[in-house]
Amino acid sequence: MLTLTCPYCGVKADETELSPGGEAHLKRFGPGASEDDFHDYLFSRKNPRGLHFERWRHSYGCGKWFHAARDTMTLQVFGTYPAQSYAPPKDIVKAIKKSHPDWTWEASE
Template identity: 55%
Template structure:
């Protein structure tokens, strides 16, 4: 069971109040892109064992979207942050670096 804090309304609740919507920070390729780019955008996902960035929605709460960094192996939630961003905040990345050294180069 994940304990999630919504950065939009400030509520901390367990995961049944929220809904996961897949990998975060995916570059959206539009209609004029190549077939390879479109394939990457639509289908290619990371599925790592360890640190993963995801889009979540506070489904049964304020209804807003946000991002979450968590570990797919231990289910530890590293933190949540605004949906209005292209990349995770630096301080969150630093926290993850401290907890999971070497996570940026998956084995």
């Protein structure tokens, strides 16, 4: 069972208290964007095997959205952080680098 800690209220919750929100850190497109860019934003999502950044909502708790960094193959959770963050915090990056030494952060992830 997947267990994540809400970065807002500090509650360690299992997946029955949470609602998945899909891929995190998507580049959003507004008015004036090409149809291809908008189409990709709506319908194209990564579904990687391994390291992945996801959005979750603490539905049966504080109700807030947050991001989680985890490995989809091992279910190892590297950490959670507020949804308003543009990049994972340094402690999470350090934890990821331990398991994935070649990994680097890219803003488009």
